[in-house]
Each structure stands twice: as C-alpha cells, then as structure tokens.
Amino acid sequence: MFVGSAGIFILVTILLAMSFRAKRSNSSETTLERAWIIGLGICFTMTVLAILLAYGIIAGNRLTASHSEDAVKVSARADRSGWTFSYDARPGHATRDILHIPAGQNVTVSITTGDVIHSFWVPRLAGKLDAIPGHVNTLKLRANEPGTYAGRSAEYSGPGYLGNRFEVRSHGADTWQAFLQGELD
C-alpha cells in the first residue's frame, strides 16, 4: 500500500513538473479530455481502487471469519479506570486490567462497557473494537506465542484516558490449565 501510494504521488509530481516544460502540443480539447479525464481520472483510478478494495474485503473477512466452536470465550468490560475480564471456562472469576488467554488458540472477546464508550486495542494481536453501552461486540484474537502484549483503550473517555490501559498474557498449555484450575490469579 505504501509503495503504491508513493508511486502515485511521484507520478502526480512528475506530471505537475512536466507541465512547466516548454512544450506545446496542438492536440484538440477533446483529445486532451479523453487522455486526462477519462484515461487518468476515471480508468486509472478505478483500476487501482478495485484492486485495493478487493484486498481489503478479503483481509477483513479473514479477520472477522466466524470462529470454530472450540474458540476460548472471554468477556471484557471497560470503565473509565480500566478493564475487567471474565472467562467462560472459569465462571465466577474476574481479573482486573490483565486478560489471560491460551497461546496458539482462537479466542473470542465479547466487549462492552459500564459507562462511556471505550475501545479495545491490542496492536500486536488485532485491530480496535469499540465498547459501546448496551451493545456487545465480539473480537477474534490469536496469540501464537506465550508472552505479554500491551493493550490500550483507544477512544477518548475523559479524564483518566491516558492511563486506561491493560495487558494480555498469553499462556502455554500448562499455565493456562493452572489458570483455569484457579492455581493462578
């Protein structure tokens, strides 16, 4: 995308620069219109956009594809001071500002909020998804390696927005089992 954009930008700059060159074509107004407006303005632009859009929709579908039944289900509830996470596989237990997930498995996060709008964002694992009062949005996550991933709320929520952060801990099979069994908070 970046290379393509740079290419188009350079093309436009060269066309602009060349217009200052001493040249006088005597082509008619209609020829010019055909070349500049129909050729470059419509055909060229449509082609580039079609390719880009197809890519975007395919990639978007991959990211939102429905989960197989075995996905681990967790819930995230935001408020103005942080995030509370709960787990379908460990009912009754909640963690504050730390989301535990198993590594190498699909995880579905059901996101909502207790007060204003927030946004769930773990840059290294997935895109943003908003937490909206009265609605539950679901996000698909997958961390292939065990480790810690920083998360942020990414929708301005008034005072305290800067500090509204959390982290995602992805566990190997053993520690994940330990977490589910309650041996780990």
Add this chain to the structure above:
Amino acid sequence: MNALKLHRKLDAIWSSEPGWRGWFSTVNHSDLGRMFLGTAFFYFAIGGILAMLIRAQLATPHSAFAGEEVYAQLFTMHGTIMMFLFAIPAIEGLAVYMIPKLLGTRDLAYPRLTAYGYWCYVFGGAMLLFSLAAGIAPNGGWFMYPPLTGPIHSPGINTDFWLIGITFVEISAICAAVELTVSILKFRAPGMSLDKMPIFAWYILVTSLMILTGFPPLILGSILLELERAFGLPFFQADLGGDSLLWQHLFWLFGHPEVYIIFLPAAGIISTVLPVMARTTLLGYGWVVAAAVALAFLSFGLWVHHMFTTGIPHMGVAFFSAASTLVAVPTAVQVFAWIGTMWKGRPELHLPMLHILGFFITFVIGGLTGVMVAIVPFDWQVHDTAFVTAHLHYVLFGGFVFPLLAGLYYWLPLFTGRQRFFKLGEIAFALVFIGFHGTFLAMHWVGLLGQRRRIYTYDADAGWTTINFLSSLSSFILAIGLALVLIDILMHMFATVRGKRNPWGAGTLEWAAMSPPPSYNFASLPVVRTRDPFRTDTDLAERIAKGEGYLAKPNGNLRETLTVDVASGKPDYVVRYSANTRLPITLSAVTGLFFLSLLLKIYWFTPVAVIAIAIVTWRWVWSSGSRNDSGLVSVAANTKLALAETVEASPGWWGSTFLLVANATFFGSLIFGYAFLWTIAPGWPPPQWLEPWAPELLAGTGSAIAASAFIRMAMRQNRNGQSPQSGCLLAFAATIMTAVSLCSLMLRIPDPTGHAYGATLLFISGYGLFHTLLSALMLAFLSARISAGFVSPQRKAAPAIVRLWTDYGAATATVCLVISHLPAWLT
C-alpha cells in the same frame, strides 16, 4: 448620463452608512463578505494559538505545561473553532463577497438575511469564546460522543456551550446556503445560462445544497443531546431505550459531507485560479461540474467509515468501504482535469500558483492516506491514533487552506485595487509549506508507532520524544509563516500603491467592476454571451460603467436588480431590495437571548424570547411589498419586466422552498432516529406503547388536509378577483384544529423521561406542533396583509409562499399523528 455621474447616483442609493455605525446596519454583500472573512480569520488565529498550545504540551514527555483538563479543552476547542468558526464562515464570506460579482449582478437574493446570518455567527461564536476565556470550554472532543458528553458523565456547563453555541452558529450556515442557492439559480446577469456560469458558482451551488442537507442531522443531534442534558429525555442512554450510536450516526451523517462542504469551494477556487495562472481555460468544464455533483452525492454515503470500529457487521462495513474508495474517482477526475489544464496552457509561477502547487502536493498525500484508512483492516489499527489526525490535517489544510490562500492572493488586487510590493508572500509560503509537512509527516509516523490521539502526555521510554519534538518545532515554523501571510495582507491593504485593473488577465465578470468594487458592483448589468465574457471583450468594463447594459437608470432611491430564468438566463423579473436597516442585528440579538436562556437554564424567559423573535420577524416581513398595483418596469431600451411581488415564484417562494428542503432533511433524520432506536437500540420494545385514539388521529389529519385545501381556495379567490380573506381564515381555523389534536397527543405520551420511546414521540409531535403553529402565524400574517391591502390579483407572491409552509406543516402533522398511532396497531 456619464460614467462618473452614474457612479455617484448609484453609490448614494447602495452604500452603507459611513463609519463604524454602518457595520450594524449594512446589508451590502461586499461589506458583509469582508466582515465574514475578517471574523473567520480572527477565529483562525485563535484556533491556531490553541494548536500551538497543544504542540507545546506534546513537545516533551511528561510536560507540565497544560494539565489534563486544560488539554481536553484545548483539543476540543481547536477542532470546533477550526471547523465551525473558521472553515465554514470563511467559505460563506468568500462566496458572499464573490458570487454576485462573478454572476454580474448587484447583490445576493436576501441582503437582510446575509446580515442576520453574520450576526448569528458573531453572537454564537462569542458564546464559545467566552467559555474558552472563562476556562469552562467544551472538553469532550470535537465530535462530542455521548455518553461521555451526557448529563451523567459531563454535568458541567462546558458541553452546553458547544451544543447551544454551535447550533446558533449553524443558523448562519443555513441562511447563507439558502441565500447562495437562490442567488446562483436566479440572480445572474442577463444571458448567463447555466452552462455559461463561472465554475466557482457551480461549486458554491453544490456546496450550498450540501449544507442544506448535511447540517440538519447535526442540528437535530445537538438538540436531542441538549434535551437529554437539560430535561432528562434519554435519547442516548442505553439503559433507558436510547443508544449512543444514534449520536454517531447523526454526527457523521453531517460530519462526512462537511469535509466536502469545506473541500468543494476550495476546489472551486482552484478551478477558477489555475486556468488563469496557466493562461488558458479549464479543461473539461462539464466533467468538472459532473465530478463536483458526483462528489456531493457520494459524500452522503460515506459517514459509516468513521464508525468502522463500532462493531457494524462486516458486509455493511464493506459496502461503506467501497463507497469511501469510490469517492476517489470524482476527486481524481478534478485533479487530472487541473493537471491537464496546466499541460494545455503555459503555467506561470505567480504567488497564487505556488499555493496551488502546495495544494497538489499536500492534498494528493492526504487523499492517498485517505484511501488507506478507507480500507477496513488498516483502519482498525490506525483509528483514533495520531495517523488519523495527521491524515485529516493533510486533507483540510491541503484541501482548504492552501486553495484559500491561493484565492486570497488572486483576488486581493480586486479587494483593494492595489498591487503587492514586497516578496513577503513567497517567504511566507515557503515557511508554511515546510512547517506544515514537518508537523504532520511526523504525526503520521508517531501514529503508526501507536500514539493515540487526544492523550495529553506520553512516557519518555515510548520512543516518541524526538518525533514529537520535530513535529512541535515544525508547527511553530508553520505559525510564523501564517503570521507573515497576515502581515503581507495588511501591508497590501494599507500600504502599497494602486494597481491596474485585472492584473492576471482573467475573463470573469468580477474584474470588469471597478477595483475595489463599488457598493452596487455594476453600474449596469452586462449581457453575457460566453463563459469568459471579459476575456475577448476588453472594453466591456467601460461599457458597463457608462450604463450600456440593463438597469442603467437609477429609479428614485430604489435598490433594483433583476432575476433570470434558471436554465436559459433570460431576464425574468425585477427585484427591489430594502435599504440599510438594523433589523437583522436586532433579530439575531433576540435569537441570541433565546439561546442564552437555554444555556443559563432560565426557562421562564425562553417563551418570552420566542415571542420577541416572532414580533421582530413580523416587522421584517411586513416592511416589504406595496399596497398599489404598478405596471411593468423598464430595464433596457426595449425590455420591460414585472415586479417580484407579482409572480408566484418570487424570491421568497424560492427561499422558502430551499429552507423547507433543509427542514425536511431535519425531519427525515428524526424519523431515521426513531426507526434506528426501534430496531437497533437495546431495551426495546418500551414498557408501554401510546394508546391509539381514532378521534384524535382523524381530527388531526382531516384538519391538516383541510388547511391545505383552504389556502388553495384563498389563492383561487384571489386569482378570480374575490377577497381571499375567507379562504385564509378557514385555513387558519383548520391549522388551529390540527394544533389541538397534536397537543392532545403530546399530553397522552407515556413518560418521556422513562424511555427513549416516549422522548422521541414527544419530540416528533413537538416538531409537528411547532410547524402547525408556524403555519397558523403565517396565515394570520397573510390575513392581516389582505386587510391592509397588500394582496391583489396582480400582487400574488405572498399567498404562494404561505401555501408552501401550510402544506409543509400539514404534511409533518399528518406524519407525526400516523407514526405515533402506528406501533400499537402493528404490535
């Protein structure tokens, strides 16, 4: 009569009162255009200072410069001022000043309305400025998302300043849009058919129509949020059947067209200035007009792309993603038409051209990052980061400020009749260009590294320190550049020597007026036969000044101009304007009292203010028209035209039509909101539907239909030479009956503070009641006019206008009654 004598005579008729007193009573478009531009640039300076404070805060990690609360006010007010108090008014100001001159006429369609709009802008802006000075400015971000801005999370007065102040300012946008639309369609030089119109007028026409359909959703959203804050009607509270997403839809339904409302006039400046700079004509005039129209339509299908992260289903998002990328096509058509124009001609590097090149470089980058964020997976990452902030500045600064400066430098010789002396403008341009790109390239970068927008500080170990410092440093270079532009313009206005007419060799009519243009613009209205009348016909200016055109003979003290047929440009009828008056400033001051009573929650005063508005408006409308039939008016050697008051499609009828277009969009958005809450919001169905009551429904709809029939009867009576009084009074009685039915409905609505259903129904029926009462007031006015002898079979303009409003009131009342009764029958 020689040219000088004609000038003195016309100037005595058209000029404003001398000195500063003239500011308050002027209705002249050149004066008001200058005042609009001056005020807009004052706000540009304030917004710029706020931007500098933001960059000062972010220059170093853990800066103690501004605290979190102050910072929130800074970024909210920076966005708000730049969008609502600078960009839109600057466009209005330029259009108000230029349009009559480009179209070869003497003033806009409604001079008093221009003044009213200007004063609403001044008073509304003053409210926001006061909040900023007092440290109680809005602080929820410029798009004001509830529930953060709702009564629970923002109980202070800060948000009310935004909702009430901006709505007040929007009145001026709606006034200007109605006025410019009608002026462009009807108030042109004889012979100027639509296809001979200067390209800038096309762009302003499209922009005005977009304002009429784009601003009402925002005005609706602001009113709903203020009602929730003031009276607890839960439109946006999820636990009471409201939905905060409704605000986002309404806001972006306005907010995306807004981007094009700002961009299109700028594109109009480029399409006007660039061909002159390249010593040729615009390549593909028809294509460019079509592209502008296409852009306007597409821009209304894009708003959801601001909401890609709100969890809307992916196929829905894909549709809007496609529409968002499609908008690049008409944009590209214009960009390539401009580059093609440069290839066709011989571009010369004057100062306006430098700014156009600055536009090209900046806007193309902004457009490309725009296509990037239209791609959904990419947006999911960069949304709400500094990348998006940088992108929108590339689009708005590149797409608006550079063209505006190009236009300003292009038309300065016309504004002042002087020439530039110093090379200050070129230095300023270099500083602006370097400073801008330094600031915002850095912001793209730091955004990709993950810096969120609206955070007031960051950690030193985030790795953003150098980039932010670079950005802040560049922003100060940008500010110095803009300050130099200001100095350059002031020097030009007050210090330099007089220049010659039409220094660029342009072909449009504004250069055929004197520079600086006189109060009446043209001593006589030229007959237009080509798109660039001044290009080939070089002694046109002298012929206009000598009075060899239409309306060359001053008629007593009357300010006269003529209208043309919309498509062909054939002369249609003569319009007589009212002279200088303080009514506009009085009416906007009274309007201001209305808004102030809401802001300060002095609700007992609100009805007093409403009655005062009605009284001043009554006087305003009463003062035009005449009690005697008069014959045709001679406008040229062999041409006589009728007066505006003798036609049904009078300027007032045209204005009412377009005002009702805006109004219908408002009503449509309201119905959309109702349907949205019903189908999407959590917490529906409500605990209790409204109990249907057939007599109320039948009486209300029946009397609404009767009112429409009776006003038609009055018009028929008038046409046949009978007194229309009986038809008018019957229509009045019918509207009162409709109003009674709506009142009965409003009293039966289930608890409006308990569920959004009741709140919405109350608002919808309140809207219907308002319009019914408005019809009743207008019918009472018409009846008084009939008694006073202002209406005759020949003077038939007024009943046609009242018919429009009666029909609209009847239609909305019917819709209100039906949709209130419907749910209970359906479920």
